[in-house]
Amino acid sequence: MGISIELEVNGASVSDEVEPRLLLAHFLRENAGLTGTKIGCDTSQCGSCTILLDGKAVKSCTVLAVQADGSAVTTIEGLANGDYHPVQQAFWDNHGLQCGFCTPGMIISCVDLLSTNPQPSEDEIRHGLEGNLCRCTGYHNIVRAVQDAAETMNG
Amino acid sequence: MYPSKFDYHRPSSVQEAVQILSANPDAKVLAGGHSLIPVMKLRLATPSALVDIGRIDALQGISRSNGSLRIGACVTYDEIANSSTVQEAAPLLAEAAGQIGDRQVRYRGTIGGNLSHADPASDLPAAALALGATLHVTGTGGSRSISATSFFVDLMMTALQADEILTEVEIPAAGAGTGSAYAKWEHPASGYALCGAAAVVTRNADGSCASARLCFNGVSSTAVDASAVGASLAGSDLSDGAIESAVNDNLSIPDATGDMFASAGYRQELAKVMGASALRTARDRA
Numbered sequence: 001m002g003i004s005i006e007l008e009v010n011g012a013s014v015s016d017e018v019e020p021r022l023l024l025a026h027f028l029r030e031n032a033g034l035t036g037t038k039i040g041c042d043t044s045q046c047g048s049c050t051i052l053l054d055g056k057a058v059k060s061c062t063v064l065a066v067q068a069d070g071s072a073v074t075t076i077e078g079l080a081n082g083d084y085h086p087v088q089q090a091f092w093d094n095h096g097l098q099c100g101f102c103t104p105g106m107i108i109s110c111v112d113l114l115s116t117n118p119q120p121s122e123d124e125i126r127h128g129l130e131g132n133l134c135r136c137t138g139y140h141n142i143v144r145a146v147q148d149a150a151e152t153m154n155g
Numbered sequence: 156m157y158p159s160k161f162d163y164h165r166p167s168s169v170q171e172a173v174q175i176l177s178a179n180p181d182a183k184v185l186a187g188g189h190s191l192i193p194v195m196k197l198r199l200a201t202p203s204a205l206v207d208i209g210r211i212d213a214l215q216g217i218s219r220s221n222g223s224l225r226i227g228a229c230v231t232y233d234e235i236a237n238s239s240t241v242q243e244a245a246p247l248l249a250e251a252a253g254q255i256g257d258r259q260v261r262y263r264g265t266i267g268g269n270l271s272h273a274d275p276a277s278d279l280p281a282a283a284l285a286l287g288a289t290l291h292v293t294g295t296g297g298s299r300s301i302s303a304t305s306f307f308v309d310l311m312m313t314a315l316q317a318d319e320i321l322t323e324v325e326i327p328a329a330g331a332g333t334g335s336a337y338a339k340w341e342h343p344a345s346g347y348a349l350c351g352a353a354a355v356v357t358r359n360a361d362g363s364c365a366s367a368r369l370c371f372n373g374v375s376s377t378a379v380d381a382s383a384v385g386a387s388l389a390g391s392d393l394s395d396g397a398i399e400s401a402v403n404d405n406l407s408i409p410d411a412t413g414d415m416f417a418s419a420g421y422r423q424e425l426a427k428v429m430g431a432s433a434l435r436t437a438r439d440r441a
Contacts, residue, residue, distance in 0.1 A: 003163060020163035020205065023192075042156050044193055045345075047259060056233075056262040062192050063263070066163055067185075067209060112258070130346075131257025 005069040009034070010078025018065045025049040027065035028075055036076035036104045040133070047132030050105035051075050057112035059131070076104035079111065087111050087149040096145035098136030106132045110146050118154055120146070158195035162204040169213055169293050169322055172206050177295045177318040179204045184320055186229055186268035189260055214267065214322060219244050224326045228267025233258070235266060244328035246440075247335035247353055251282040254339055256346055267321045270306070273313045273377065275412070276347040280307055280378035281370040282337060285353040286326045294319035310376040332365070333357045334440030338433035339372075340425055342416060348373035349417050350425040354433035356393065358441045364393045367401075367437075369430050374408050374422045381406050381430065393438045402431045 002017035009032055016031050028034045028051065037060060040048030044062040051060045052074035079085040084092065087110045097103045106129065113120060113128040120128060125146045126139065134142060162179075166172040176182055182204035185191055194200045208214055214229040217238050224244040226235065235241050236253035255261055255269075255278050269279045270290065283290075283303040290301045295318045306314050315321065329335070339351040351372035357365040367388040371379045383405040391397040406427055413419035 020161055021158045023157070042196070044189065044260065047257070050259055053262075057259050058262055059259045062189055064163075064185075064188065064192065066165075067188065067207065109259070128258060131259045 003066050003069075005066055007068055007070070008072040010074060020064065020066050022065045023061055024051070024053075024063040024065045024068050024073075025060040027068075028060060028073070031065075034075050034077050038101055038104055040101065040105075045133065046102070046105075047109060048102050048105040050108045050132065052108055052112065055112075055115070057109050057131075074108070076107060079107065085111065086152045087114070087145070090145040090149035090152065091142075094141050094145040094148055096137065096142045097134075102132060102134045102136075106134065106142060110149065113146070114150055114153060119150055122147070156196040158192070159198060159201045161195075161202055163207065164204060165207045165210060167211060169208075169211060169320060172208050172211065172320055173293060173295050173318050175204070175206050176320070179206075180317055182206055184208055184268075184271070186265040187231060187263040188268075189256070189264040190268060190272040190274065208320065217241060219328060222328050224328050226266055226324045226326070228271075228321045228323060229265050230267075232256075232261040232264045232266070232269075236261065245286055245326045245335075246329065247286055247337055247355060248279070248282050248326065250335075251278040251337040251339075251351070251353065254278055254337065254341075254351075266324055270324065271313060271315060271321050273307055273311050274347075275310060275375060275377055276342075276349075276373045278337070278339065278348060278351055278372055281351055281353040281372040283324065283326075284378050284380050285335070285355045285368045285370040287368075289325040290321055291323040291325060292319045293322050298322075300325075304380065307377040330357070332359070332441055334437045336433045336436035336440065338429045338436065340429055350374050350422060350429045352426065352429040352433035354430070354437040356388075356434060356437040356441045358393065358438070362392070364388050364391050364397075367393075367434065369402075369406075369434060371408070371426055371430070374411050374426050376410065376412065379408055381408075381426075383407075384430065384434075388434070395435060398431050398434045398438070402427050402434070406430060 006015040038048040040046035049061040183202040185205040185207045214227045232252040288303040335355045367385040387401045411419040
């Protein structure tokens with residue numbers, strides 16, 4: 001049984017007919033062709049699939065596409081507006097990634113964190129990113145990137 | 156991972172939702188989905204239909220009137236943790252909700268889903284017990300109210316009937332002289348409570364203990380009310396020593412959980428440590 005859904009993805013309207021069991025992560029990657037959103041653990045732990053759903057960071061592997069009907073989604077592809085988003089630039093400048101697999105979700109979570117707490121302490125950054133796992137960096141450069149981005153965005 | 160196939164319903168009222176549940180005996184209620192979707196992806200649950208209550212307006216919102224805090228079933232952990240109304244009227248609930256999972260999970264998970272799922276290692280059941288919450292539910296036969304004490308029946312089992320939906324959680328607003336605290340020892344990977352202690356302490360004008368309540372997540376198949384500890388503290392001076400002996404002499408969890416993460420004996424000892432810690436913090440806040 002297909003269900004018609006209509007979402008705003010990165011500012012553009014996307015409509016489709018989907019099976020109820022289709023996960024939002026798969027919808028974004030396979031139906032909308034936006035493969036920047038990664039599927040890591042597929043068990044709501046790692047945060048690689050994090051996207052903004054109506055402005056809030058959520059794990060798209062644990063949301064049904066039908067639940068997102070009528071909502072606005074921002075993926076990593078939708079952050080840059082000509083230039084890199086300040087968080088993307090800060091990850092580049094501070095070498096906040098190694099293999100890069102966690103990076104799209106990590107950056108989306110940072111954007112969400114800074115939208116609710118524009119000047120987080122180091123502890124608040126580490127705590128705020130507990131839903132995103134990185135197996136390469138040891139997190140230090142990620143924390144530096146968030147501090148740098150916060151400075152740029154407040155500046 | 157895909158869940159197995161199911162029919163999807165998105166009713167716009169509670170009445171419509173319970174009619175669908177009644178007509179589909181193995182249907183499940185979908186709210187935030189952060190407990191249900193993971194078990195469906197693992198095929199541990201294969202409901203034939205989901206009833207998505209996430210857009211029913213009547214299940215949203217936080218309000219306070221006549222000494223009661225009322226929270227709609229679809230209010231998220233994030234909304235609870237950051238609500239000044241909840242922080243004032245039931246700070247224990249805000250504190251516990253703020254410790255669930257991570258920020259992404261807290262944006263989606265709901266109080267109604269949490270309590271109805273009744274995972275004993277989650278953070279809200281003990282808070283609901285310690286705060287004396289009343290759970291309002293609606294089914295095809297009408298509405299009824301269940302005290303938190305009677306709601307949690309066994310491991311992931313509640314007093315809800317198959318056609319009933321938890322609609323609202325009502326909590327008596329904290330009065331003067333009352334303090335509370337949630338102290339959690341979490342599993343380092345999953346963040347679930349190996350032991351979560353929820354304490355509420357009310358002091359008399361002279362500082363002595365008028366009443367105390369200590370409840371636990373994570374240590375048994377349901378949330379546990381250590382009522383003997385609370386009773387033994389009443390009338391005491393709430394000194395560290397009084398709390399220590401109340402916990403050591405009166406806390407017993409006969410059916411403590413033992414698993415690959417922690418033995419039953421370890422959980423019993425952890426409960427004493429976390430329980431005393433929660434009581435001390437609650438006392439200091441009272």
